[in-house]
Amino acid sequence: MTALREAGLRPMQARDAVKVWMQAYHQDGLDGQAALSRVPPVQALRLAPLLLDDTTLVAVEEVVAEDHTRRLLWQTADKLVIESVVIPADNGQRVTLCVSSQVGCGRRCAFCETGRLGLVRNLGVDEIVAQFRQANALWSRVRGSMPAISNVVFMGMGEPMDNLDNVVDAIAVLTHDWTYGLSARKISVSTVGVAQKFAEFFARCPANLALSLNAPDDARRSQLMPVNQRVPIADLKAALLAHLPRGRSVLVEYVLFAGLNDAPADADLLRAWLEGLPARLNLIPANPGPDPLLRSPSSEVVWTFQKRLLDAGVRVMVRYPHGRDVGGACGQLAGAHRQKRGHVEEAHV
Ligand code: SAH
Numbered sequence: 604m605t606a607l608r609e610a611g612l613r614p615m616q617a618r619d620a621v622k623v624w625m626q627a628y629h630q631d632g633l634d635g636q637a638a639l640s641r642v643p644p645v646q647a648l649r650l651a652p653l654l655l656d657d658t659t660l661v662a663v664e665e666v667v668a669e670d671h672t673r674r675l676l677w678q679t680a681d682k683l684v685i686e687s688v689v690i691p692a693d694n695g696q697r698v699t700l701c702v703s704s705q706v707g708c709g710r711r712c713a714f715c716e717t718g719r720l721g722l723v724r725n726l727g728v729d730e731i732v733a734q735f736r737q738a739n740a741l742w743s744r745v746r747g748s749m750p751a752i753s754n755v756v757f758m759g760m761g762e763p764m765d766n767l768d769n770v771v772d773a774i775a776v777l778t779h780d781w782t783y784g785l786s787a788r789k790i791s792v793s794t795v796g797v798a799q800k801f802a803e804f805f806a807r808c809p810a811n812l813a814l815s816l817n818a819p820d821d822a823r824r825s826q827l828m829p830v831n832q833r834v835p836i837a838d839l840k841a842a843l844l845a846h847l848p849r850g851r852s853v854l855v856e857y858v859l860f861a862g863l864n865d866a867p868a869d870a871d872l873l874r875a876w877l878e879g880l881p882a883r884l885n886l887i888p889a890n891p892g893p894d895p896l897l898r899s900p901s902s903e904v905v906w907t908f909q910k911r912l913l914d915a916g917v918r919v920m921v922r923y924p925h926g927r928d929v930g931g932a933c934g935q936l937a938g939a940h941r942q943k944r945g946h947v948e949e950a951h952v
Pocket of ligand 1: 715716758759793794795815817856858888890891892
């Protein structure tokens with residue numbers, strides 16, 4: 604809008620032009636040009652050069668799992684491949700979109716497929732928003748009596764804190780009245796734990812924070828997640844206590860690996876770390892990743908671990924993988940690397 608004002612429009616004219624275009628593009632699903640035809644000609648002329656490009660993402664593959672999870676593969680304008688996943692809740696009450704924030708990821712967690720790619724580049728605001736816009740359009744054609752997408756999780760490819768400006772701006776677009784009016788409280792941003800960004804995140808963004816903890820002590824966390832060599836778990840907790848806004852809680856994610864972090868003593872260490880932190884805990888049985896030795900415990904071990912925490916008063920849920928049979932579950936998103944290898948290799952030459 605600033606740009607429109609600089610181009611000579613009065614503030615109200617600029618606002619109206621953007622509003623009409625945004626509603627036509629995001630709410631009515633028109634393409635950019637068609638949406639522009641709804642804007643009065645003088646404003647449209649000034650607006651046109653500033654608009655998002657319709658060719659932002661091209662859908663190249665859609666795989667539907669038995670549990671209705673849909674893994675969507677998109678190609679960017681520069682021929683890279685990213686993924687989003689549409690996840691209907693088991694009870695049919697809500698539908699969540701898992702989006703990517705980067706092509707690849709530079710954090711190299713031992714258990715994560717995306718980490719194998721390394722970081723290729725950050726996604727732009729338009730590319731993050733386009734995942735929602737296009738998945739939403741696609742879902743509304745096939746959802747039948749299932750609800751529309753209401754929740755968004757940044758748990759796809761990439762580390763959102765390494766692309767914070769674009770993630771924050773994309774959330775501002777998705778929650779705006781002129782677009783989808785999503786509730787910020789239904790958006791979660793999942794991070795490996797870049798503690799020095801927490802203050803900025805909470806100051807700029809009303810969405811929830813999710814922290815991938817994954818281990819109950821520094822030795823094991825550093826082995827699984829290189830970030831821990833710089834930010835030990837005591838610092839993570841201190842940063843959360845210092846910056847979590849009053850009345851809000853953090854979602855702590857803990858992937859369970861057989862024989863590595865699933866012992867009763869580990870549940871006790873985890874409980875001690877959670878002590879005093881406003882938190883909910885999600886236990887995630889590991890999905891097959893790059894290291895064949897990192898496997899899920901049996902469901903009995905998962906239940907014993909959960910029960911020990913429940914008995915100690917921790918708010919803990921087990922998050923069973925969705926879309927595992929189509930490689931759409933947490934940590935399995937390697938997009939191009941696994942299914943469309945050619946595209947990513949093109950990007951590296
Ligand atoms: N970089 C961010 C977001 C992407 S990962 C983060 O680390 O949080 C999203 C979630 O998937 C994280 O909680 C991560 O720990 C989990 N995950 C990664 N690989 C996994 C695997 N092989 N099995 C189960 N969960 C996995």
